[in-house]
Amino acid sequence: MADHRHEPHRYDPQEIEPRWQAVWAEEKTWEVTNEPFDGKSSYILVMLPYPSGEPHIGHLKVYTVGDAIAHFHRRRGEQVLNPMGYDAFGLPAENHAIATGVHPRDSTAASIAAFRRQFRRWGVSIDWSRELATNDPAYYRWTQWIFLELLRAGLAYKKNAAVNWCPVDATVLANEQVIDGRCDRCGSEVETRQLEQWLFKTTAYAQRLLDDLDTIDWPEHVKTMQRNWIGRSEGALVTFRSEDDPAVGYDVFTTRPDTLFGATFFVMAPEHPDVLKLADGGPHEAEVRAYVDAARAAPNDERSAAERPKTGVPLGRNVINPVNGEPIPIWVADYVLISYGTGAIMAVPGHDDRDHAFATVYGLPIRRVIDGGDGDLPYTGDGRLVNSHADFDGLPNREALTRIIAWLAENGRGERSINYRLRDWLVSRQRYWGCPIPVVYCDGCGLVPVPADQLPVILPDVEDYAPHGRSPLAAAEDWVATTCPTCGGPARRETDTMDTFVDSSWYFLRYCDPHNDEAAWDPAAVNRWMPVDQYIGGIEHAILHLMYARFFTKALADLGHLDFQEPFAALFTQGMITRDGAKMSKSKGNVVSPGPLVDRYGVDTARAYILFIGPPDQDADWSDEGLEGVHRFLGRLWRLAAETADAAPVGDSGTAALGATGDPPSDPAGADLELVRKAHWAIDKVTHDMDGRFAFNTAIAAVMELINDCSRLRESASGPAMRFALATAASLIFPFAPHTATDAFHLLTGRRVWEEPWPVADPKLLETDTFELVCQVMGKLRDRVEAPTGASRDELEALALAAPNVQAHIAGREIVKVVVVPGKLVNLVVR
RNA sequence: GCCCGGGUGGCGGAACGGUAGACGCGGCUGACUUAAAAUCGGCUGUCCUACGGGCAUGUGGGUUCGAAUCCCACCCCGGGCACCA
Numbered sequence: 017m018a019d020h021r022h023e024p025h026r027y028d029p030q031e032i033e034p035r036w037q038a039v040w041a042e043e044k045t046w047e048v049t050n051e052p053f054d055g056k057s058s059y060i061l062v063m064l065p066y067p068s069g070e071p072h073i074g075h076l077k078v079y080t081v082g083d084a085i086a087h088f089h090r091r092r093g094e095q096v097l098n099p100m101g102y103d104a105f106g107l108p109a110e111n112h113a114i115a116t117g118v119h120p121r122d123s124t125a126a127s128i129a130a131f132r133r134q135f136r137r138w139g140v141s142i143d144w145s146r147e148l149a150t151n152d153p154a155y156y157r158w159t160q161w162i163f164l165e166l167l168r169a170g171l172a173y174k175k176n177a178a179v180n181w182c183p184v185d186a187t188v189l190a191n192e193q194v195i196d197g198r199c200d201r202c203g204s205e206v207e208t209r210q211l212e213q214w215l216f217k218t219t220a221y222a223q224r225l226l227d228d229l230d231t232i233d234w235p236e237h238v239k240t241m242q243r244n245w246i247g248r249s250e251g252a253l254v255t256f257r258s259e260d261d262p263a264v265g266y267d268v269f270t271t272r273p274d275t276l277f278g279a280t281f282f283v284m285a286p287e288h289p290d291v292l293k294l295a296d297g298g299p300h301e302a303e304v305r306a307y308v309d310a311a312r313a314a315p316n317d318e319r320s321a322a323e324r325p326k327t328g329v330p331l332g333r334n335v336i337n338p339v340n341g342e343p344i345p346i347w348v349a350d351y352v353l354i355s356y357g358t359g360a361i362m363a364v365p366g367h368d369d370r371d372h373a374f375a376t377v378y379g380l381p382i383r384r385v386i387d388g389g390d391g392d393l394p395y396t397g398d399g400r401l402v403n404s405h406a407d408f409d410g411l412p413n414r415e416a417l418t419r420i421i422a423w424l425a426e427n428g429r430g431e432r433s434i435n436y437r438l439r440d441w442l443v444s445r446q447r448y449w450g451c452p453i454p455v456v457y458c459d460g461c462g463l464v465p466v467p468a469d470q471l472p473v474i475l476p477d478v479e480d481y482a483p484h485g486r487s488p489l490a491a492a493e494d495w496v497a498t499t500c501p502t503c504g505g506p507a508r509r510e511t512d513t514m515d516t517f518v519d520s521s522w523y524f525l526r527y528c529d530p531h532n533d534e535a536a537w538d539p540a541a542v543n544r545w546m547p548v549d550q551y552i553g554g555i556e557h558a559i560l561h562l563m564y565a566r567f568f569t570k571a572l573a574d575l576g577h578l579d580f581q582e583p584f585a586a587l588f589t590q591g592m593i594t595r596d597g598a599k600m601s602k603s604k605g606n607v608v609s610p611g612p613l614v615d616r617y618g619v620d621t622a623r624a625y626i627l628f629i630g631p632p633d634q635d636a637d638w639s640d641e642g643l644e645g646v647h648r649f650l651g652r653l654w655r656l657a658a659e660t661a662d663a664a665p666v667g668d669s670g671t672a673a674l675g676a677t678g679d680p681p682s683d684p685a686g687a688d689l690e691l692v693r694k695a696h697w698a699i700d701k702v703t704h705d706m707d708g709r710f711a712f713n714t715a716i717a718a719v720m721e722l723i724n725d726c727s728r729l730r731e732s733a734s735g736p737a738m739r740f741a742l743a744t745a746a747s748l749i750f751p752f753a754p755h756t757a758t759d760a761f762h763l764l765t766g767r768r769v770w771e772e773p774w775p776v777a778d779p780k781l782l783e784t785d786t787f788e789l790v791c792q793v794m795g796k797l798r799d800r801v802e803a804p805t806g807a808s809r810d811e812l813e814a815l816a817l818a819a820p821n822v823q824a825h826i827a828g829r830e831i832v833k834v835v836v837v838p839g840k841l842v843n844l845v846v847r
Numbered sequence: 848g849c850c851c852g853g854g855u856g857g858c859g860g861a862a863c864g865g866u867a868g869a870c871g872c873g874g875c876u877g878a879c880u881u882a883a884a885a886u887c888g889g890c891u892g893u894c895c896u897a898c899g900g901g902c903a904u905g906u907g908g909g910u911u912c913g914a915a916u917c918c919c920a921c922c923c924c925g926g927g928c929a930c931c932a
Contacts, residue, residue, distance in 0.1 A: 235852095236851075236852090237850090237851045237852060237926080237927080238851095240850065240851055240927080241850090241851080241926095241927055241928080243850090244849095244850065244851090244927070244928050244929095245927090245928080247928085247931065249931070249932085251932085268932080269931095269932070270932060271931090271932065272932080283932095324930085326930085350930090351930045351932095352930080352932080353930075353931070353932090355931085356931045356932075357931075357932065361932050362932080363932085364932090368932070369848095369930085370930050370932075371932080373930090435931080435932090436931095437928095437931055555926085555927095558927080559927090628859090628860095628870085628871070629859065629860085629871095630859060630860055631860085634852095634853085635925085636859075636860095637858090637859070639858080639859070639872070641858095641871095641872050641873070642858090642859065642871065642872055643872095644872085645870095645871050645872055646871075648871095648886095649870095649871080651886095652886090655886090713859095713860070713861085713870080713871095714860095714861070714862095714869080714870080716870080716871090717860095717861075717869065717870035717871075718869090718870085720869095720870055720871075721869080721870070724870090727887080728888095788866080790865075790866050791866095792865080792866085792912085792913075794912075794913085795865090795911095795912060795913040795914095796913090797866050800866070821899085824899090832912095833912060834912090835865090835912050835913075837865060840865060840866095841865055841866080841913095843865080843912055843913060844912085845912050845913095
């Protein structure tokens with residue numbers, strides 16, 4: 017039989033990858049305990065997937081990014097928590113059930129199995145002992161407990177309100193789930209309905225959600241999106257009293273109390289509760305009724321189109337402007353929104369675009385009260401007050417604003433006020449596949465929370481999953497009919513389920529203590545890991561999930577269950593992978609499936625390519641050729657390692673002299689020195705690219721450079737130097753291509769790279785004896801000369817002046833200035 | 848309209864205010880091979896009168912010895928918010 021050592025080496029990821037995965041699974045390499053740890057701990061968390069079908073390329077990207085970070089931290093001696101779970105309640109599984117009759121529990125379980133299989137095939141370093149699924153009663157029992165805690169604190173409440181209704185999904189939606197007047201799931205036009213619904217009081221946390229953004233290390237654009245969503249406005253609440261009955265007053269919120277003297281009419285939203293009352297018996301009663309009915313029936317997105325001509329109807333009554341006693345007419349108009357401020361406004365057509373447009377249509381008076389602009393109204397900028405009152409005329413409007421608020425407050429006509437765009441989070445869903453809301457309704461006791469020791473309220477099986485305007489659970493009569501926990505009398509269960517964003521608003525806490533059946537978590541376990549050191553996920557969650565999880569954390573902290581205010585200390589949002597410049601979709605036929613890709617090239621190639629393609633926070637376009645390039649690189653690395661190991665296998669007698677340990681030669685020179693230096697340069701480069709940055713693309717490029725040098729110096733460098741350089745390359749590529757790196761490192765050294773500390777660059781080897789001195793004349797590159805490292809400014813200047821091409825460019829000219837950047841360049845300024 | 852990002856070779860992308868284009872792809876070319884694949888090397892921004900030089904980082908200005916990088920104005924692309932008073 018031929019000596020296998022002399023056969024050509026073939027890089028075979030299909031053999032290498034499962035072999036090491038088996039070791040990691042067998043030894044439970046990535047599991048961590050909650051026992052106290054002396055060193056540093058890191059919680060590296062990737063947003064949990066919604067299990068639907070098979071994982072796609074976006075999943076591969078996000079878990080590859082998370083895994084690279086987790087591995088890097090581990091190799092630096094930290095204990096790393098890197099868990100996995102499934103956001104398993106939700107509409108797609110339920111819609112699938114409606115179409116096929118397969119229970120969502122079964123299709124979800126099948127999909128979870130597929131995800132789990134893929135994650136193992138991808139070699140992601142997950143602590144599988146902490147795996148969870150949000151549809152598991154052992155999990156949602158505590159989702160229900162949190163609901164009850166919020167209820168106890170008055171942060172969960174029920175109210176009859178105008179809500180966003182999706183006619184296709186037949187359920188209500190949170191404000192955040194309505195995009196351009198459409199359902200963010202199915203795209204159908206959202207209607208308004210009046211319904212009794214559960215809400216969480218996110219508005220109580222508006223200011224803290226805003227303030228604490230300053231305490232977390234998140235991308236600025238994500239913070240900006242959250243700030244805009246919270247939408248804080250400073251201004252005043254001003255009371256306008258009825259002309260007919262001074263006891264009745266209507267509050268308005270305004271950011272421009274400085275323009276109060278320019279208010280020439282008053283407008284209420286069609287939904288304002290007093291509109292019809294005020295119009296009753298007036299000259300426009302019928303007209304007002306028709307207008308209000310039409311406004312209510314109009315679709316949301318039609319209502320909210322800003323370019324639409326302004327419409328409205330006068331109510332035939334007046335209110336008194338509190339600053340000057342002027343009676344001004346009340347109108348109803350749909351450009352005023354019931355959902356913001358008080359649902360009524362003072363209209364200042366001289367200094368507000370919308371009020372101006374309205375006044376123009378109906379011929380209402382337009383008055384200038386702020387000086388400035390090009391003379392045309394409306395003018396919305398700053399200036400001095402005019403036509404207002406002797407006390408304020410002539411003042412800069414910002415100063416007048418403060419004084420007018422003070423005056424209003426002194427006279428009991430208004431006060432300083434802050435308004436937020438943020439609304440309370442509507443969590444009721446009239447759907448089946450979600451967490452049941454744990455309350456019952458008793459004829460005698462009213463609304464009764466299910467006692468904590470009776471949780472979970474188990475989601476029952478039903479025959480018909482289809483929504484019919486009420487929750488499918490309502491049809492489960494045996495389940496709905498229950499007894500009151502308080503009086504023991506007959507009672508009925510709440511049949512709405514919770515928005516799935518509730519489930520995912522606390523899963524990161526459960527990972528810390530996933531098997532606890534006494535409590536949602538042990539505070540010690542949570543404090544062991546939380547807050548998450550690095551959270552990783554898609555930008556599409558910039559508002560919804562990330563806002564809700566922050567709200568939960570703050571509310572639970574206030575209730576004494578948590579010791580911190582923010583769940584995610586740092587956030588990284590990865591970009592999308594496109595193909596041919598477009599989002600991948602089945603209809604476009606441009607989908608890259610991880611399965612076949614991994615079968616063909618191995619997962620390391622796919623992982624390293626995804627990270628090499630560009631900065632991971634940006635969108636990147638897929639290229640099959642680019643993938644091939646990375647595959648060639650990994651093959652080259654592995655083959656060089658196999659050949660080098662072959663020349664002196666680990667364990668052979670006398671290999672110590674050949675550097676079988678992977679240690680560098682003690683006193684390298686010539687090609688050895690060049691190679692050892694390059695290895696240290698790569699250590700330094702990769703470490704900097706990983707540490708606090710996410711520059712995986714340039715880190716991989718640095719290892720490519722090192723491998724290129726190994727290849728180039730193959731004949732001239734010694735065994736130990738080559739072995740050291742290759743072992744270093746394998747060690748550095750490990751976070752990105754863990755299987756190939758592990759195998760190559762093992763061939764070279766007989767050791768396991770994941771148990772090795774992250775290499776440290778030797779500063780002495782980062783320096784060279786000489787450097788290339790850049791010689792510029794007038795800022796333009798004219799020559800390059802060899803200069804000794806550490807040369808003085810004068811020496812460098814002399815070297816530059818002597819450079820032949822510099823001579824040619826300064827001949828016959830006067831040198832007026834010499835700029836020397838030591839270790840870098842000399843720039844000669846001539847006249 | 849307002850608020851964020853971003854415009855660099857044929858392509859993806861590099862570049863503490865200091866050699867623009869690292870690394871990879873593609874292309875051209877050589878070695879090996881009966882041949883192909885695989886593999887290993889070389890060249891590759893552009894133009895010119897080519898051992899040198901001009902022009903080049905969306906456009907136009909500015910700051911600086913020196914600008915892809917900083918400042919001002921504008922254009923284009925992507926994203927978010929939008930009748931929010």
